[in-house]
Amino acid sequence: MLLIHCPYCAATLPELEFAYAGEAHIARPADPSTFSDEQWRDFLFIRTNARGLHFERWRHVHGCGRFFNAVRDTVSDKFLTTYKAGEPKPELEALLKAAGKDAAE
Amino acid sequence: MARFSAFSLMRHALTGHRDWPAQWPDAEPKAEYDVIVVGAGGHGLAAAYYLAKEHGVTNVCVLDKGWLGGGNTGRNTTIVRSNYLYDESAKLYDHAIDLWDGLSQDLNYNVMFSQRGVMMLAHTVHDVQSFQRHIHANRLNGVDNLWISKERAKEICPPLNISPDARYPVLGAAWQQRAGTARHDAVAWGYARAAAARGVDIVQNCPVTAIRRGPDGAVEGVETAKGFIKAKKVAVSAAGHTSVIMESAGVRLPLESFPLQALVSEPVKPVFPCVVMSNTVHAYISQSDKGELVIGSGTDQYTSYSQRGGLPLIEHTVAAICEMFPVFRRMRMLRKWGGIVDVTPDRSAILGKTPVPGLYVNCGWGTGGFKVTPGAGHTLAHTVARDEPHPLNAPFTLERFTTGRLIDEAAAAAVAH
Numbered sequence: 001m002l003l004i005h006c007p008y009c010a011a012t013l014p015e016l017e018f019a020y021a022g023e024a025h026i027a028r029p030a031d032p033s034t035f036s037d038e039q040w041r042d043f044l045f046i047r048t049n050a051r052g053l054h055f056e057r058w059r060h061v062h063g064c065g066r067f068f069n070a071v072r073d074t075v076s077d078k079f080l081t082t083y084k085a086g087e088p089k090p091e092l093e094a095l096l097k098a099a100g101k102d103a104a105e
Numbered sequence: 106m107a108r109f110s111a112f113s114l115m116r117h118a119l120t121g122h123r124d125w126p127a128q129w130p131d132a133e134p135k136a137e138y139d140v141i142v143v144g145a146g147g148h149g150l151a152a153a154y155y156l157a158k159e160h161g162v163t164n165v166c167v168l169d170k171g172w173l174g175g176g177n178t179g180r181n182t183t184i185v186r187s188n189y190l191y192d193e194s195a196k197l198y199d200h201a202i203d204l205w206d207g208l209s210q211d212l213n214y215n216v217m218f219s220q221r222g223v224m225m226l227a228h229t230v231h232d233v234q235s236f237q238r239h240i241h242a243n244r245l246n247g248v249d250n251l252w253i254s255k256e257r258a259k260e261i262c263p264p265l266n267i268s269p270d271a272r273y274p275v276l277g278a279a280w281q282q283r284a285g286t287a288r289h290d291a292v293a294w295g296y297a298r299a300a301a302a303r304g305v306d307i308v309q310n311c312p313v314t315a316i317r318r319g320p321d322g323a324v325e326g327v328e329t330a331k332g333f334i335k336a337k338k339v340a341v342s343a344a345g346h347t348s349v350i351m352e353s354a355g356v357r358l359p360l361e362s363f364p365l366q367a368l369v370s371e372p373v374k375p376v377f378p379c380v381v382m383s384n385t386v387h388a389y390i391s392q393s394d395k396g397e398l399v400i401g402s403g404t405d406q407y408t409s410y411s412q413r414g415g416l417p418l419i420e421h422t423v424a425a426i427c428e429m430f431p432v433f434r435r436m437r438m439l440r441k442w443g444g445i446v447d448v449t450p451d452r453s454a455i456l457g458k459t460p461v462p463g464l465y466v467n468c469g470w471g472t473g474g475f476k477v478t479p480g481a482g483h484t485l486a487h488t489v490a491r492d493e494p495h496p497l498n499a500p501f502t503l504e505r506f507t508t509g510r511l512i513d514e515a516a517a518a519a520v521a522h
């Protein structure tokens with residue numbers, strides 16, 4: 001079972017408290033009426049489905065109830081970080097460095 | 106290729122079965138092929154077989170990053186059924202069952218297709234209504250499916266608990282007699298052997314790292330761990346890993362990859378005559394010919410390529426099995442495993458051409474593509490050989506996510522296998 005850090009509760013808790021909520025940083029169209037069919041397809045259906053580092057949303061359903069974002073390696077299922085909704089995408093390079101250091105320790 | 110027969114079995118018995126020849130050669134790739142199939146799962150191997158058999162295209166190579174049949178083909182719970190709701194799906198899955206029917210003879214390989222029947226339990230009023238709707242839709246499509254009472258369900262499957270006191274009492278069931286199971290490994294091996302006998306090269310332990318496109322955008326071949334291999338036509342049939350390969354050709358797909366798990370018990374005497382599925386309590390079960398109970402679980406909630414899956418799902422599944430079949434409460438489980446399944450937003454496959462000339466894709470079968478192996482291979486071969494879809498796979502385009510013509514089996518089945 002995954003252990004997930006909720007950035008709002010500042011606690012690391014079992015996966016059962018959380019609901020996965022899909023890829024993160026997919027922005028809603030600012031002006032939907034101007035969106036082409038292809039843009040709607042990309043927004044609604046196309047996903048990165050990364051093998052490796054993946055930006056994703058989680059919701060602490062059985063806790064504070066809030067959505068937050070995470071970076072997880074989809075091969076090892078290890079979380080590199082979690083951060084509050086609305087915060088910018090973290091710098092992957094720095095994260096990887098930090099994770100590499102952890103792994104070597 | 107030496108044909109299997111009762112006579113050849115007897116002859117080899119005389120020498121203690123020690124001198125059976127290899128069933129197919131472990132090929133090394135040539136510099137160029139007419140068609141390259143990426144992924145030696147059941148689908149890819151079947152496509153190669155039908156390319157050779159029905160379209161005379163024999164200069165074909167099937168590449169796999171691991172061993173043949175080591176993906177979801179060798180990891181699934183082998184349920185074969187065709188009682189899907191929508192016309193498009195019902196036709197394609199039923200076509201597959203037609204092919205399953207004569208497959209052992211066609212391949213000269215016993216795939217152990219066993220039409221022992223699949224029972225889908227209804228536990229709620231909603232289940233009853235939705236299953237009856239399925240049954241009516243199936244009947245209009247000429248697909249076998251029957252409503253049965255809970256008493257009849259118990260007659261067919263004695264271990265089933267139909268007590269009204271159950272947490273989720275059984276109210277009745279949909280019964281497809283034509284459905285059943287097949288031996289997953291044998292399907293991969295049978296297609297591999299029959300394809301190789303017609304000249305197809307099967308190359309294992311050779312990951313495709315990228316698809317190469319020429320200046321005009323068309324496919325030129327694939328980059329692999331064993332170097333570049335040229336081909337004007339490439340068909341990607343890589344299940345959970347499809348997004349990664351297609352991205353290298355610049356094609357982004359509406360796919361997400363999830364771990365899906367299954368487990369088996371220790372082998373016991375025959376106790377379980379059919380396949381039983383329950384979408385509501387979310388578990389399904391059958392008994393292999395070896396005697397193990399084969400139990401299917403659900404997908405993890407998060408995307409992953411870890412090919413493992415989480416334990417909470419196993420716990421949930423086993424609880425559901427014990428509830429439906431109290432007789433199995435003290436049964437010991439032997440092992441569990443996971444496969445990576447590629448899921449589309451409408452839970453229907455994508456099988457056809459792509460925006461890249463010469464590039465074809467067969468993916469999105471998600472949690473339920475073993476049953477369609479012969480049908481997917483057959484229609485993919487047609488699509489590749491003629492550069493146009495077979496009427497049966499024509500609706501399963503990538504374009505449907507732009508036009509909105511979805512085949513929305515997701516709403517129709519909570520469990521999509």
Ligand SMILES: Cc1cc2nc3c(=O)[nH]c(=O)nc-3n(C[C@H](O)[C@H](O)[C@H](O)COP(=O)(O)OP(=O)(O)OC[C@H]3O[C@@H](n4cnc5c(N)ncnc54)[C@H](O)[C@@H]3O)c2cc1C
Nearest residue numbers: 144146147148170176177178181182184313444474475476
């Ligand atoms: C636990 C579980 C239970 C299931 N139960 C059922 C069921 O009861 N009924 C049913 O109908 N379906 C079921 N399914 C789904 C079914 O297994 C799949 O839909 C089906 O087997 C897919 O076949 P395939 O040939 O497309 O994929 P696979 O057999 O996965 O073949 C794809 C191949 O591509 C190869 N590959 C991947 N990347 C590369 C690369 N870069 N280069 C070269 N090769 C590559 C892989 O190694 C693999 O061998 C289940 C799946 C799982 C995991």
Ligand SMILES: [Zn+2]
Nearest residue numbers: 006009060064
């Ligand atoms: Zn929280």
